[in-house]
Amino acid sequence: MKGIYYVLLLYFFLMLPPVANLMESVMIIHMHMQMTLFVIIGFLLAPALQKRFPRFFEEWNPNGIPGILLFVIVIFYWTLPRSMDEALNLWYIELFKFISLPFLAGVPLWDSWKKITASLKNGLISLFTLLFILMGWLYIWSPNQLCNNYLMIDQITLGWGFLLTAVCMIIYLAYSYITDFAKTV
Amino acid sequence: MEAIKKEYWKDKANKALGISPEDARITKSYLIVAFVAILVGGLLGLLQGMNRAGILELPVWLNYYKVLTAHGLLLVVVLSAFFTIGYFYAGLSHSLGGLLPKVRKMAWIGFWMKIFGFVLAVIPILQGDASVMYTFYPPMAAAPMFYIGLVFIVLGVWMLAFGAFINVANWRKNHKGQHIPIISFFATGVFVLLFFGSLPVAIEVFYIIPWALGWIETINVMVSRTLFWAFGHTLVNIWYMTAISAWYVFVPKIIDGRRWSDLLTRIVVIALVIMNITGGFHHQIIDPGISESVKYMHVFMSLAIGFPSLMTAYAMFAVFEKTARKKGGRGLVGWYKKLPWGDVRFLAPFIAMAAFIPAGAGGIVQSTNQLNQVAHNTMWVVGHFHLTLGMTVVMTFFGVSYWLVPYVSGRVLTKEINKLGVIQTIVWTIGMVLMSGAMHWVGLLGSPRRTSYSTYFDNATALSWDPYLFFLAIGGTLLMIGVLLQVYAVFHMMFLAPKGETEFPVADVEEDATPTPMWTERWGLWIVLMLGLVSMAYVIPLVDFIVNAPPGSPPFKTW
Ligand code: HEM
Ligand SMILES: [Cu+2]
Numbered sequence: 211m212k213g214i215y216y217v218l219l220l221y222f223f224l225m226l227p228p229v230a231n232l233m234e235s236v237m238i239i240h241m242h243m244q245m246t247l248f249v250i251i252g253f254l255l256a257p258a259l260q261k262r263f264p265r266f267f268e269e270w271n272p273n274g275i276p277g278i279l280l281f282v283i284v285i286f287y288w289t290l291p292r293s294m295d296e297a298l299n300l301w302y303i304e305l306f307k308f309i310s311l312p313f314l315a316g317v318p319l320w321d322s323w324k325k326i327t328a329s330l331k332n333g334l335i336s337l338f339t340l341l342f343i344l345m346g347w348l349y350i351w352s353p354n355q356l357c358n359n360y361l362m363i364d365q366i367t368l369g370w371g372f373l374l375t376a377v378c379m380i381i382y383l384a385y386s387y388i389t390d391f392a393k394t395v
Numbered sequence: 396m397e398a399i400k401k402e403y404w405k406d407k408a409n410k411a412l413g414i415s416p417e418d419a420r421i422t423k424s425y426l427i428v429a430f431v432a433i434l435v436g437g438l439l440g441l442l443q444g445m446n447r448a449g450i451l452e453l454p455v456w457l458n459y460y461k462v463l464t465a466h467g468l469l470l471v472v473v474l475s476a477f478f479t480i481g482y483f484y485a486g487l488s489h490s491l492g493g494l495l496p497k498v499r500k501m502a503w504i505g506f507w508m509k510i511f512g513f514v515l516a517v518i519p520i521l522q523g524d525a526s527v528m529y530t531f532y533p534p535m536a537a538a539p540m541f542y543i544g545l546v547f548i549v550l551g552v553w554m555l556a557f558g559a560f561i562n563v564a565n566w567r568k569n570h571k572g573q574h575i576p577i578i579s580f581f582a583t584g585v586f587v588l589l590f591f592g593s594l595p596v597a598i599e600v601f602y603i604i605p606w607a608l609g610w611i612e613t614i615n616v617m618v619s620r621t622l623f624w625a626f627g628h629t630l631v632n633i634w635y636m637t638a639i640s641a642w643y644v645f646v647p648k649i650i651d652g653r654r655w656s657d658l659l660t661r662i663v664v665i666a667l668v669i670m671n672i673t674g675g676f677h678h679q680i681i682d683p684g685i686s687e688s689v690k691y692m693h694v695f696m697s698l699a700i701g702f703p704s705l706m707t708a709y710a711m712f713a714v715f716e717k718t719a720r721k722k723g724g725r726g727l728v729g730w731y732k733k734l735p736w737g738d739v740r741f742l743a744p745f746i747a748m749a750a751f752i753p754a755g756a757g758g759i760v761q762s763t764n765q766l767n768q769v770a771h772n773t774m775w776v777v778g779h780f781h782l783t784l785g786m787t788v789v790m791t792f793f794g795v796s797y798w799l800v801p802y803v804s805g806r807v808l809t810k811e812i813n814k815l816g817v818i819q820t821i822v823w824t825i826g827m828v829l830m831s832g833a834m835h836w837v838g839l840l841g842s843p844r845r846t847s848y849s850t851y852f853d854n855a856t857a858l859s860w861d862p863y864l865f866f867l868a869i870g871g872t873l874l875m876i877g878v879l880l881q882v883y884a885v886f887h888m889m890f891l892a893p894k895g896e897t898e899f900p901v902a903d904v905e906e907d908a909t910p911t912p913m914w915t916e917r918w919g920l921w922i923v924l925m926l927g928l929v930s931m932a933y934v935i936p937l938v939d940f941i942v943n944a945p946p947g948s949p950p951f952k953t954w
Contacts (some may be wrong), residue, residue, distance in 0.1 A: 232688055232691075232692075235688060236688065236935065236936060238687070238931075238934065239692070239935075242931060243931065340748045363938070363939060363943065364936055365941055366942055367934055367935050367938040367939070370934050370938050371413065371930065374927075374930035374934060375927060375930065376932075377926075377930075378927045378930065379441050379925050380922075381919075381922075381923055381926065382919070382920070382923045385919035385920070385922075385923065386919070389919060
């Protein structure tokens, strides 16, 4: 369990003001890299928490559905342009970002992933693919600036980032559809 | 059941009887092209070295930049790609129980496409219409035929990549629940990178061709440079991965040892495949149009690739020490005496690995923004890649040739050729250390790369380079002797050496090794992760270059 200290170190490193400011200075890095990293920190912390509070997870997340729902709601919230703006302007929303992404998105997803069925997993990926296509469309072709804090060019870049990520997820879905992993390998 | 049994016997037969003549012919052809390329390319390199030292003035019909373009293309595109393909196709054939007839056909189509493309590209180079160097950066424009040649080379590469995928997929279908044999695992990684890495350059070339033909007037220079380096950097790591595959899989066997952890070896391959392509940006540290903060974040991507390299360095020395101690080696460092220093199949790759220590350190230097300002486009960089490519990679290839060529030719490595190989290794080492050392140093003193000899009107600084450039010429001469010895050895082993059996030396894992988990085989997932990372890395600069594009540039013929 020594690894947990490295994870916490990374967690605090990412919250350091100069590091956070650098990552938040570019819209796509703010949304696609910083936020993703915080979710990943949740993944890395999850096993330790599961061990520490097994009862809690069993009671609140018996079949994985509540965890997935929580994850989806939190992530949807953070894809809104307005929530990004607020995270930059209001310190308590920023703090909420730092806490909600690991603990309300990363940890529940980790805990739920092994409990849900394969079709629900693929359904979830499909849902996010759709969301990402929609967000891509919105950010690329919106005639207006959606965030006060970012320029149009940042917005268009983020839109393409969404579309490309959606393409990757489609490739993944196709891959898991064609090669039934458990059987071929 | 029947099928499995038959497969099993085929595997056994293959291992006992060696490679089938059809598969051997493929590898032999690729190797012949590779070594002819080094012969011609080396000669051109010597001309350049002589010119840079001020010893030789090149005639008008053979100007410096023409020679440099051919040298770069022959060694970077021909030698390394042909060797890599010949080598991995032998590995696929050996470890998967022979190539499928369909795949064999694809290998030949790919071979001729590559040759045809290369001929198309060389004609304008010889005519002096394509002195654009192997990087062919717009707005310098070559004759359209040059680019059409490149298209065929890329198509040929794709043919071979898909051939390899088909063969591996077929094997997996017949061997459910098994791991891809380690050498084929490396081959899969290399061909995945070859395919995905050559996509950006294919896009670039399809964008350049209408511009070179005059159908479109201007080109976006930054977009094309970025696409080029997404490919160029990947290519570098393809060579590197080819070289380390020999270190991980074959070198342990040659010293009578065991392979390092199978799981960690596979993780190194996966990490290299996922993280590679984005490294392209470290070739653009001085380029305009990319913001400082984006460049800064890319430093992390480049240095991340250093991590599997460090794992490799550790693994190799662990294998050496373990093997030597088993043979009775003692002391903190005394065990090194137990290694087979007189065996060229070990000596050459060992020196190659040792060369990677300064070479890798130089690479880290160059990835650093401030230091890159000093080294960029100077002879330092040329010194760097002669150390990495000309020493680490090429010497590994040389070492491999001493068993691969006899293996595919049904001959053996004789004592005399082994001795010749040891001499060759020493000559090459001294030559490359002299040449690349001089290049590094003179680069720090400001001597530019890709520039034929000039004293800049007897400028004092430029004159101070001369002694170093002289060393460069001496090193280059030694290297040319090395090339001749090596090419002689290869052709001797292929056509004249005594007939006999040579083993394909795949090392085994340790007896008490823990089994490798099956998730390492999820190639689709690795590819998706790679694509995701590439999208993230490229979307910022590319959108910026395209949306905020400057007017664009018409073609220029600067020579
Ligand atoms: C006989 C051995 C060799 C000699 C004497 C030699 C010498 C040189 C010299 C003098 C340059 C030109 C520097 C400049 O003006 O920028 C050069 C460039 C280059 N060499 Fe070599 N070299 C040799 C072998 C190799 C090998 C084995 C490789 C790779 C496998 C290689 C790859 C390259 C590349 C990629 C360039 C850069 C071309 C460019 O800037 O467009 N060389 N070499
Ligand atoms: Cu590179």
